[in-house]
Amino acid sequence: MNQDYIKPDEWSILEEGFDADKVKSSESLFSIGNGVMGQRANFEEQYSGPSFQGSYIGGVYYPDKTKVGWWKNGYPEYFAKVLNAPNWIGINVFVNGEALDLFTCKEVKDFKRELNMKEGFHHRSFVAVLPNDIEIAVKATRFLSIVEDELGAIDYEVEVINSDAELRFEPYLDGGITNTDANWEEHFWKTLDVKTERNQGFILSKTLKTEFHVGSFMQSEVLVDGEKKDLDFKESRTHDKLTFSYTVNAEKGQKVSLRKYAGYVTDMNHDRDQLVLAAKEVLESALASGFEELLQQQKEAWAKIWEMADITITGDVKAQQGIRFNIFQLNQTYLGKDERLNIGPKGFTGEKYGGSTYWDTEAYCIPFYMATKDQKVARNLLIYRYNQLDKAIENAKKLGFKNGAALYPMVTMNGEESHNEWEITFEEIHRNGAMVYAIFNYVRFTGDFEYIPEKGLEVMIAISRFWHQRANFSSDKNKYVILGVTGPNEYENNVNNNWYTNYIAKWCLEYTMEMIDKVKQGFEEDYERIMGHTNLTDSELISWKEVAEAMYFPFSEKDGVFLQQDGFLDKEIKPVSKLDKNQRPINQQWSWDRILRSCYIKQADVLQGFYFFEDHFSKEDLEKHFNYYEPITVHESSLSPCVHSIQAAVLGRMKQAYDLYLRTSRLDLDDYNNEVEQGCHITSMAGTWMSIVEGFGGMRVREDQLEFTPRIPDEWQAYSFKVNFRDQILKVTVTKDKTRFLLEGDSAIEIKVDGETLEVSPNQEKTV
Amino acid sequence: MNQDYIKPDEWSILEEGFDADKVKSSESLFSIGNGVMGQRANFEEQYSGPSFQGSYIGGVYYPDKTKVGWWKNGYPEYFAKVLNAPNWIGINVFVNGEALDLFTCKEVKDFKRELNMKEGFHHRSFVAVLPNDIEIAVKATRFLSIVEDELGAIDYEVEVINSDAELRFEPYLDGGITNTDANWEEHFWKTLDVKTERNQGFILSKTLKTEFHVGSFMQSEVLVDGEKKDLDFKESRTHDKLTFSYTVNAEKGQKVSLRKYAGYVTDMNHDRDQLVLAAKEVLESALASGFEELLQQQKEAWAKIWEMADITITGDVKAQQGIRFNIFQLNQTYLGKDERLNIGPKGFTGEKYGGSTYWDTEAYCIPFYMATKDQKVARNLLIYRYNQLDKAIENAKKLGFKNGAALYPMVTMNGEESHNEWEITFEEIHRNGAMVYAIFNYVRFTGDFEYIPEKGLEVMIAISRFWHQRANFSSDKNKYVILGVTGPNEYENNVNNNWYTNYIAKWCLEYTMEMIDKVKQGFEEDYERIMGHTNLTDSELISWKEVAEAMYFPFSEKDGVFLQQDGFLDKEIKPVSKLDKNQRPINQQWSWDRILRSCYIKQADVLQGFYFFEDHFSKEDLEKHFNYYEPITVHESSLSPCVHSIQAAVLGRMKQAYDLYLRTSRLDLDDYNNEVEQGCHITSMAGTWMSIVEGFGGMRVREDQLEFTPRIPDEWQAYSFKVNFRDQILKVTVTKDKTRFLLEGDSAIEIKVDGETLEVSPNQEKTV
DSSP, X not given: OOOOOSBOOSSEEEEESOOGGGHHHHHHHTOEEOSSEEEOOOOSSOOOSSOOOOEEETTOEEEEEOOOSSOOTTOOSEEEEEOOOOBOOOEEEEETTEEOXXXXXXXXXXXXXXXXXXXXEEEEEEEEEOTTSOEEEEEEEEEEOSSSTTEEEEEEEEEEOSSOEEEEEEEEEEOOOOOXXXXXXXXXXXXXXXXXXXXXXXXXXEETTTOOEEEEEEEEEXXXXXXXXXXXXXXXXXXXXXEXXXXXXXXXXXXXXXXXXXXXXXXXXXXXXXXHHHHHHHHHHHHHHOHXXXXXXXXHHHHHHHHXXXXXXXXXXXXXXXXXXXXXXXXXXXXXXXXXXXXXXXXXXXXXXXXXXXXXXXXXXXXXXXHHSOHHHHHHHHHHHHHTHHHHHHHHHHTTOOTTOOOOOSSBSSSSOOOOOHHHHTTOTTHHHHXXXXXXXXXXXXXXXXXXXXXIHHHHHHHHHHHHHHOEEETTTTEEEOOSBOOSOTTSOSBSOOHHHHHHHHHHHHHHHHHHHHHHXXXXXXXXXXXXXXXXOHHHHHHHHHHHHXXXXXXXXXXXXXXSSTTGGGSOOOOGGGSOGGGOSHHHHSOHHHHHHSOOBSSOSHHHHHHHTGGGSOHHHHHHHHHHHGGGBOOOSTTSHHHHHHHHHHTTOHXXXXXXXXXXXXXXXXXXXXXXXXXXXXXXXXXXXXXXXIIISOOEEETTEEXXXXXXXXXXSEEEEEEEETTEEEEEEEESSOEEEEEESSSOEEEEETTEEEEEOBTOOEEO | OOOOOSBOOSSEEEEESOOGGGHHHHHHHTOEEOSSEEEOOOOSSOOOSSOOOOEEETTOEEEEEOOOSSOOTTOOSEEEEEOOOOBOOOEEEEETTEEOOTTTOSEEEEEEEEEETTTTEEEEEEEEEOTTSOEEEEEEEEEEOSSSTTEEEEEEEEEEOSSOEEEEEEEEEEOOOOOSSOSSOOOOEEEEEEEEETTEEEEEEEETTTOOEEEEEEEEXXXXXXEEEOOOOEEEEOSSEEEEEEEEEEOTTOEEEEEEEEEEEETXXXXXXXXXXXXXXXXXXXXHHOXXXXXXXXXXXXXXXXXXXXXXXXXXXXXXXXXHHHHHHHHHHOOSOOTTOOOOTTTTSOOTTOSSBOTHIIIXXXXXXXXXXXXXXXXXXXXXXXXXXXXXHHHHHHTTOOTTOOOOOSSBSSSSOOOOOHHHXXXXXXXXXXXXXXXXXXXXXXXXXXXXXXIIHHHHHHHHHHHHHHOEEETTTTEEEOXXXXXXXXXXXXXXXXXXXXXXXXXXXXXXXXXXXXXXXXXXXXXXXXXXXXXXXHHHHHHHHHHHHTXXXXXXXXXXXXXXXXXXXXXXXXXXXXXOGGGOSHHHHSXXXXXXXXXXXXXXXXXXXXXXTGGGSOHHHHHHHHHHHGGGBOOOSTTSHHHHHHHHHHTTOHHHHHHHHHHHHTTTTTTTTSOGGGOOOHHHHHHHHHIIIIIISOOEEETTEEEEOOOOOTTOSEEEEEEEETTEEEEEEEXXXXXXXXXXXXXXXXXXXXXXXXXXXXXXXXXX
8 A cells, every 4th residue: 555645434535634745646536527528636726736637538539659669560550549638627816916826835724625426526625825925715616517518617716814805716728738648749739719709718629630629618607705796807818728817806704706617519529610609508508507506416417326336335434435436436437328438447537558448348347337327338338349340350450360350459549459569469369359258248147139130240250250360270289279479467478378368269259159040040130131241151160160169278287277378387386475575566676578487477367267257167166276376466457356356255265355355446545556646547446346246246147147145254244236137226235144135126036146046026125 | 682783893882873762772882981980871072862871980879768669677778879970071062152962963974883892992983064054073082091990081083074163172070960760869969169270170079978079070182183282271160060161263174182081089099188189190190191192001901801801702793792792891890909899780881770789799790700800809809798797797687687697788889788679688588698609619719718717707607697597497397498588580589498599508508617617627716716706606506507407498209300499389380482472571561470470480590509509410400400490481680591501501402502692692782671771781791701601611610620511502613712710821712623722821730621631731722
């Protein structure tokens, strides 16, 4: 743990006391978002201390020219970067002409921040003594509306405590922003126009190269002691910045507040030449509602989200805060309304990693969204990949694959590959399997088989073609092998026959063939369309079958376990527990070659396969593999401990399950990796949810039925979660000695609890 | 072949006719150097067409900030770059005020270039019609003195053909140069001072960061029809450029020539505050000798080099030109006088690859220098590495090695690693073996065993320590293995148990132990010193022995060959001959993963081991391995065909040996790789020499005796080469039916020819 300044609280993230060294961390942790746009928790007023400015719009990106030491054929020319967008939160404040700047104030007292997760807003209050000795009290509330998702609102209240004073508020829009993460320090934006209409301001910008057109807008009103004032204002502008200036002569003790309504409209949703018009509509509707009404709507909307997605934990406030923070951030990042968007690894909290979409979405996020939202949300995540199938085929073509084979990118914004490390970009191909697994998982959970004939099967065929071409026959082994890959454990590169990759490849081929048969039988029209479109031949299917049946899997007879890859037994095996602490994390201490030839595993690899395909293996198998691999896993990826936690729970090792759970749930709040100032680990937060629901709750779906094997860590008195299963909501509450099930729906369902069938009727709590 | 504009000639490289598209290629091919400094063949006068300016000083480099997409622990912060140095060749020419510029002339006629390899100068002549219709004939001769190695001289003669005209010559020094190869477009030089003393000019510069101080200097004289004229001149300067201006009113038909004496003095050889003084001395001595005398010295000095190093080929002018070009360029790059210098892969002909020193020196260049120069030259190349031992130990330490283990860098200028691709930098560790092999090879050839107690053994111990630590015990194989390496075949990365690497590691350990015993017995004082210095313990030696004895080598029972690495048999084996031509070179056509999982070999790997350790294997073994690996070798490294050529010759496959020989000997002249404009492939030129001497001539040293197995390609009538063997020179002349041996020395030697002993007495030709 690198920090513990966040105050424990069940529903809020709280910081007390001003510390300039914490500003960047808090900017990440207190980030707000509404699934469409989001921001780091930068101060509204001028701040000259260390800060990382960031405001992001979902789907708006910039293809930054690739930076690489040694070029390899097939590298993408561009890396799609998450893009710091024009600043609309800015409100500079002057007191008797002196700028308020917390970094230069004589004193900052009673500084408090709250990220109110229950109601979805950010609040900050403090008392500051300015260099000119004027003392003011500030309260600032800000939120991004999830009801009106192009809108943000700020209420910025100043009270002069020790005298009368002239207060000047300067709300502004600034198009002259830059990215922290830019390969060549190039500009990503061009400001097209700065416009005003009375007290409404607009900046029209476009991204260079990608030509996203974005309108940033603002309108402000001033209240004195709660009364709206119709003040004169001044306007000043440069080619990329627009500032309004409101001056109030405040009496001592008077509360003057500036309310700023602002946000973005983009040409993803409006005609380019209608952006100002669209912005005006947003502003007029916002002004008509007013700040309180908008905030009320926000609270109600968040209440609805929590109603579905909340997990309660009794007896462990920090764990409660941790899991809610994870659920809150996931919802801030993606709400599933727009199939063009996805879940970036940093969400709207930072720029690192670029791109928006990794295999994290399919492997970790889909279960969360499936169970806590309408099933359309998960479907939209699948459609996102379906819509990018052509690009995935193009991507595979660049690497020499033929005949409509597809390789989904490692990192992407628009379907094109962004990443440029050969051992990842070209070799971490298991990601392709996760695309098919997500379809399987979605259909298993939702029962929405129609998705397969409608869209899924085309993706599956293209991916199976890839696997078929990527495997080659080893006459030495008399088996099909897959050479030169990087598995989920990125601490091995360019290995042969990574078990996980071979396994998911075989499974993809078999599952695709099974689905082709099913579609052929039940969806003739779709079948004809797909066959016509893909030109899939019988001989192709025969050779798929051949590859799938004769796939090679490295196995240790001695240990009775599948080996992570060929040659794994040549390594020196020494458990992580015997590794000197000062050698950890190895990725900061060791050179890459040393990491590669060590036995240490960055994140679940063979065990990832055992997680995905749990039902293919016995519990004894799982135990044997868990005993073999867990002791040599360093969990230096945020995506790792959740899978091991679930498996420890399955094996009844609750202490270990709990310890592994803890490593992710407060990863950012406690800043384990000493890097939260770069942003939060959004996608791994879904893994935390899985640890509770699938690990502790033991939830599975088998044969269209929900199953549970509830367990509870010693440290908790109780916990509860809800699951949306096929449009009915089941609430599960686990205590030390029993589990309660409550169904919100209209028809009774059968579930299994610890292997026993249980009928749960609507609104009648069942206890086991 | 991408070009064939170079005219065949036995002793010169010739170009006829001006073609702006060829300028950059010719700038490389016609480069001149004297082992201490060198230049691309840029025009003296202004040229506005495409050109690549380059003038280089041996040992003077700049640590350019590393550029990398994804940083890995252990990467060096800097890449030592070959440095484009201040320009002293410049002579702008104005005719009636109009600048001579071949790119903008109305016409260029009778353009000829000659690189006279026999005498070591560059000559260029042409007739140009300027935009103002004045027609002039130009003859320019330039050389870098190998006698006075800080000096260059230019004779630039202009004749106005069609009228009288005012000729203005503007010889200049320019410190405001830049590198083409710069990672971040930073400046590498700072000009400290621009000085003149009468008609002598000086620019004092220093490299940034490395602080090499360099004085560039010039002095000119003007001759009209061969008569020196004591002309007035003007001087102009900026902060980094100095120009003198000489004006002559020339009559039609008069020949006016400007002779410029110039060059560099550096603080590698002089006190920093004495640079101007040193430069004045060079100038005064040069002026005293005069151009003709200096050129005469140059011819004589080159004659001496050729006397030792020449290879004659009768009946194949292109082959003759090719081999002389190779020998000439090697001598231009390195003459072995200065143990601080080494042989850069591009020599003084370009910037690509940075650094000056690769394992090319030990593996390819040392045999050439050993056999064609005094043995001190090869010794100096060994001392270069000895002097960098501390840095090699430091380098290994960064990668986690202990106890004085050394890893020599992949690319270096000063001993520190420059390279930053993990699969090369951290894993292409076989280079370490080449350091020891070079010592072995040197001692075998020269008999200078003293080098081992004096310096070599310390290097060997540090390298053996590296191998000992780098291997690990595989309990699965019950053998020692070396995991995660890149062999000489860089088309495989991060493989386990590369046979070549394991073999040279084992050999290093054994050879070092053998040498420790020998030194212990014969050089007690040195032994004590070295043991005191290295703290080598008996238990260390015991575990070296254990590793060496139990080293694992991948072997195919089925094929009866050692395998390039573990898992090689899983590949699809398809000979290069069956590969579609449009797929070649694969490094331009295929993505990296595809190259890696293919069977194709970039350059000799297992066969490199068979080359180094020929005597460890039978001819049948060689044949079996050659038959296995040669068909799947693509030779996409300039260092590859020579080794295969030698082995084809050993196997009596002269057609194949000749074809392979041809691929390197005219690689640059015919621009096979379409890249000669970036510079010449200097180090591979030594491989061409080996192909003839060791391949066709079959020269070996065994038990202090020279052995030959002469063979001649069908295409040749005869060839000859000379070998300096232990201070006596043996000339070998091979014709279709016999071989003649002529010894220049004072004591008879016994040699073996085709296995038969032959005594050769001084100055008595022996024929076999």
